[in-house]
Amino acid sequence: MPGQSLTVELHRVTDDIFRTFTWSRVGWFAYWGSVGLCGYGWSIAGLLWIQQIYSGLQVTGLNHPVMWGFYITAFVFWIGVAHSGTFVSAILYLFHARWRTSIARAAETMTIVAVMTAAIFPVLHLGRAWRFYWLIPYPNERGLWVNFSSPLIWDAFAVATYFVASVLFWYLSLVPDFAVVRDRSGGRQRAIFRRLALGWSGTAGEWRGFRRAYGILAAIVTALVVSVHSIVSWDFAAAIVPGWHSTIFAPYFVAGAILSGLAMVLTLVIPARFLLGAQDYVTVDHLENVGKLIIVMSLILTYSYVMEAIFSVRDDRPFTRSTFLFRVTGDFWPLFWTTIACVSLVPLSLFRRRVRRSLTALFCISLLINVGMWCERLMTIVTSLAHDFDPSVWGTYRPSVFEWTIVGGSISWFLFWYLLLIGHIPAVPIAETKQNLLESHRG
Amino acid sequence: MADPARGRSAGVLAVFDDRRRLLNAIHTARMAHIEPVTAFAPAYDEELVEAAAGPSRTIGAMALGGAIAGCIAGFALTIWTTAQWPTLIVGGKPLLSIPPFVLIAFETTILMASLGAVAAFLRRAAVSRRDSPAGHEPAFTDAHFGLLMRCDGARIPEAIELVREAGALQWRVV
Numbered sequence: 001m002p003g004q005s006l007t008v009e010l011h012r013v014t015d016d017i018f019r020t021f022t023w024s025r026v027g028w029f030a031y032w033g034s035v036g037l038c039g040y041g042w043s044i045a046g047l048l049w050i051q052q053i054y055s056g057l058q059v060t061g062l063n064h065p066v067m068w069g070f071y072i073t074a075f076v077f078w079i080g081v082a083h084s085g086t087f088v089s090a091i092l093y094l095f096h097a098r099w100r101t102s103i104a105r106a107a108e109t110m111t112i113v114a115v116m117t118a119a120i121f122p123v124l125h126l127g128r129a130w131r132f133y134w135l136i137p138y139p140n141e142r143g144l145w146v147n148f149s150s151p152l153i154w155d156a157f158a159v160a161t162y163f164v165a166s167v168l169f170w171y172l173s174l175v176p177d178f179a180v181v182r183d184r185s186g187g188r189q190r191a192i193f194r195r196l197a198l199g200w201s202g203t204a205g206e207w208r209g210f211r212r213a214y215g216i217l218a219a220i221v222t223a224l225v226v227s228v229h230s231i232v233s234w235d236f237a238a239a240i241v242p243g244w245h246s247t248i249f250a251p252y253f254v255a256g257a258i259l260s261g262l263a264m265v266l267t268l269v270i271p272a273r274f275l276l277g278a279q280d281y282v283t284v285d286h287l288e289n290v291g292k293l294i295i296v297m298s299l300i301l302t303y304s305y306v307m308e309a310i311f312s313v314r315d316d317r318p319f320t321r322s323t324f325l326f327r328v329t330g331d332f333w334p335l336f337w338t339t340i341a342c343v344s345l346v347p348l349s350l351f352r353r354r355v356r357r358s359l360t361a362l363f364c365i366s367l368l369i370n371v372g373m374w375c376e377r378l379m380t381i382v383t384s385l386a387h388d389f390d391p392s393v394w395g396t397y398r399p400s401v402f403e404w405t406i407v408g409g410s411i412s413w414f415l416f417w418y419l420l421l422i423g424h425i426p427a428v429p430i431a432e433t434k435q436n437l438l439e440s441h442r443g
Numbered sequence: 444m445a446d447p448a449r450g451r452s453a454g455v456l457a458v459f460d461d462r463r464r465l466l467n468a469i470h471t472a473r474m475a476h477i478e479p480v481t482a483f484a485p486a487y488d489e490e491l492v493e494a495a496a497g498p499s500r501t502i503g504a505m506a507l508g509g510a511i512a513g514c515i516a517g518f519a520l521t522i523w524t525t526a527q528w529p530t531l532i533v534g535g536k537p538l539l540s541i542p543p544f545v546l547i548a549f550e551t552t553i554l555m556a557s558l559g560a561v562a563a564f565l566r567r568a569a570v571s572r573r574d575s576p577a578g579h580e581p582a583f584t585d586a587h588f589g590l591l592m593r594c595d596g597a598r599i600p601e602a603i604e605l606v607r608e609a610g611a612l613q614w615r616v617v
Binding site: 014 | 460461462481482483484485486487488490491492494495496497499502503506521524525528531536540543544546547549550551553554556557558560561563564565567568569570571572579581583584585586587589
């Protein structure tokens with residue numbers, strides 16, 4: 001029977017992916033143990049935040065002139081991590097890169113959780129956190145004089161839009177998969193997934209609508225990949241601070257965001273494919289492709305670093321040159337050289353095929369890239385503030401235990417929500433995997 | 444379940460394990476003037492969608508409508524809010540400054556376009572379900588394909604014969 005082999009393969013896809021979120025007893029304990037541990041981690045950070053609200057921002061290392069430190073660095077870092085999820089799921093979708101299917105769900109979920117994590121930090125940075133809603137622009141009912149020319153207001157719009165569009169994009173791709181789970185489960189799980197599947201029955205009309213809406217959303221979200229991190233970069237570039245006031249910042253930030261996000265995808269997916277037993281779907285070939293993208297992004301960033309150095313050294317004004325030299329040789333030189341080592345040099349090892357196909361190497365490189373990207377964000381923010389125009393107000397910055405703990409807690413917060421989400425949805429897109437199968441059968 | 448003997452308007456739902464047979468069945472049904480209501484598939488299949496789904500311009504139109512509404516809303520919010528404090532001095536810069544407002548209008552455009560696209564998708568899915576209320580089989584989300592045809596009760600045996608000859612695994616009158 002010609003159709004039987006296809007049917008068997010389609011059925012196997014359903015079975016295999018369905019199995020990724022049905023736990024064995026050991027798996028169940030490991031999963032909930034990890035979730036609990038992460039919950040404990042961010043609870044500790046939460047307690048310190050309460051103490052920080054009670055005592056004020058004096059408990060942080062923030063000072064004059066370094067008024068932005070770990071918290072704003074964390075905001076930029078997590079927003080950057082979010083970008084790669086969209087890059088993998090939307091841009092590669094528009095380019096018909098079929099291999100993206102296997103990691104798209106993990107990347108999209110990462111996007112949502114990373115934006116959730118990033119959005120906390122502007123609030124954490126507020127002395128009076130309960131007035132966070134002042135960040136949200138609305139007509140001038142309270143005499144706040146919302147300044148629509150301020151990049152901080154652009155940020156509020158950009159991040160909110162990015163979150164909503166990413167959630168819609170993520171949920172839309174899940175609707176057919178929720179229907180698969182609904183039709184294979186019973187009891188309370190079935191009742192939940194019946195609601196989530198929105199009555200999906202797989203008609204040709206539904207598929208046409210799905211395809212069209214998904215394509216439109218992919219195009220829309222692609223525009224956001226470029227715009228959101230450009231706007232985040234303008235938080236800095238719009239200010240006339242040496243080391244920030246540069247036209248290269250927008251593309252430089254976008255490339256950095258995609259690099260850190262790709263690295264985070266590897267950090268999350270490599271262990272997850274073992275834990276979820278999805279090795280047949282998330283193959284070494286797929287991870288190798290992520291490695292190739294990392295090389296491209298790393299080279300773009302290295303080019304940006306070189307250009308920034310040339311602009312700074314050849315600048316007629318002494319301030320930019322001075323700030324650059326401060327970055328390279330001043331108080332924060334370890335940040336600069338760690339960035340160069342982890343973002344520009346370490347990824348070069350991926351030119352070797354053997355390294356790209358070694359999961360241990362990929363995992364270690366992905367961790368190092370994220371360390372490098374964190375250092376780069378911190379260096380960019382802190383060194384320019386610490387070494388401004390006027391030598392009489394130059395300063396330095398040492399993060400306090402509050403900042404270390406709260407930023408560390410944000411990793412727990414990120415992993416907590418990521419594990420919760422990815423553990424309760426099909427971790428690999430079922431419908432899209434089947435679509436690839438249908439297309440390969442059609443030739 | 445409709446009773447074919449009573450001659451009411453009814454239909455046949457057939458299950459296939461091969462998409463090629465399903466496409467043939469759709470073609471044969473059209474030749475016999477039996478209208479396929481819809482086809483079912485476990486994944487997006489371009490040929491199947493072309494054969495069994497009507498045209499769809501609503502989603503694009505609603506996304507565009509959302510984009511236009513969002514753009515207008517973005518400019519309206521910024522300009523009207525700014526217009527409330529005409530005497531405020533903002534460092535020598537023009538109070539009503541269009542370039543920074545473009546950024547906010549861009550974001551609201553994107554936001555409303557995405558909401559419009561998803562709203563249109565939900566509407567289309569609801570319409571599709573309304574047109575084939577008795578059609579769903581769990582096998583269609585797993586690995587099988589399906590065809591729902593509408594015909595007079597008197598033509599039910601003909602429709603069954605049609606899907607049987609086309610190679611359907613099973614069928615039922617709905």
